[in-house]
Amino acid sequence: MFWTVTLSLFRGMGEALEIFCLTLLFSLPLGLVIAFGSMSRFKPLAKLVNLIIWVIRGTPLMLQLLIIFYGPGLWMENNIWAFSSGRMVACIVAFVINYACYFSVIYRGGIEGVSRGQREAGQVLGMTKSQIFFKVTLLQMVKRIVPPMSNEIITLVKDTSLARVIAITEIIKAGENFIKSDGIIWPLFYTAVYYLIMVGLLTILFNAIERKLSYFR
């Protein structure tokens, strides 16, 4: 029994990890693009981007998952997700959009948090725009965004469990199946170990980064 459960949970863990990694891979850079969009000097673009951010951050990810997965089939009478891994792709799309919006707000705070005086000091010293970005402001931004980013990324670990609403058997779903089939609950506690280990590792990682950047203020 133990091995059956372990095997099944490992499959669920694979799905959860896939969602986690792919979401980070795409939403980290996309978030930066959205951040620049929301700060654009072209006002209509900034307004539109901020509206999108507001909608995405103001509604549950679960709702967004359902709409993105079921929406196309029902509206366009053509289910764009009707290929073998379509479910997973739809899930990643929803997660990426959602997390990119959250990250964009954090990036923006980091960018705007570096005082204008820092850039001006660089300008007065004859630095080019790219020298100012790479040598002066970048590291200060990174330092500012690490704590909120680590919170968000740890939330993502746990949010992957939402994928079950579009019938992806992530780890909790895999554990829950044993309640119905075998009447046992311990696989659910088993899944908790996965989350605790993931969150523990990430916490160690981010603490290390924060410590590395603590030499300046």
Added chain:
Amino acid sequence: MSILEVCNLEKHFGDVEVLKNISFSLEKGEALSIIGSSGSGKTTLLRCLNFLETPNGGRILINGNPIFDAADHASRSDEEIRKKRLHFGLVFQSFNLFPQYTALDNVTLAVKLQNKGRPVSEINAEGMALLERMGLADRAGHYPHQLSGGQQQRVAIARALALSPDILCFDEPTSALDPELTGEVLKVIRALAEQETTMIIVTHEMSFARDVSDKVIFMDEGVIVEQGTPEDVFVNPSSERTRQFLSRYGE
């Protein structure tokens, strides 16, 4: 020939005219103090000289060569501005040191970026010499947050000097400091004046301005009300506005 000549400089933000018809000149080795009440446009003037603001009218000449001419829009590329602003150095009221670099690296960063070919050890030695002049040799490896305000401002002065600007500008260099720390910064500026550094100092330290400067400008509401030697401005001001301003400072 004057090292700096400012002719009919104008600056407005929207409808607000902040600088009106500003003209003055400065000789090499002179120290010029600019005094005036809050909002009179002193900071804006320094920012215009350092190309942080673009004037709406007028000209700026260095050694007789125009480096800025409001009528000529051709020469405003980033690259050219970058070169031209190096005639000036600027020390900010709020220091604006780079927090992630040590005192020495703050001083040498821009020099290293501009002279990629030069040996780093040579640049560092120059930086150390500058810090020594500021009385900060023992603080070279400290980060800004480990330094007092007065020490930070002295690092900022060394950083500006490292690029050997023709004219060093100070915008209220001691206003952000506790009274007991202003002395050490003023001492450094005084030493620079004695070494014939060409400087423009915006300050509210009247007795200091009177002591160190060769020339004083009093500004009010965006115009130069009075300019001349410290004697002229502090002892025999010709305008009522100057007298009123000075009496408020108990001179």
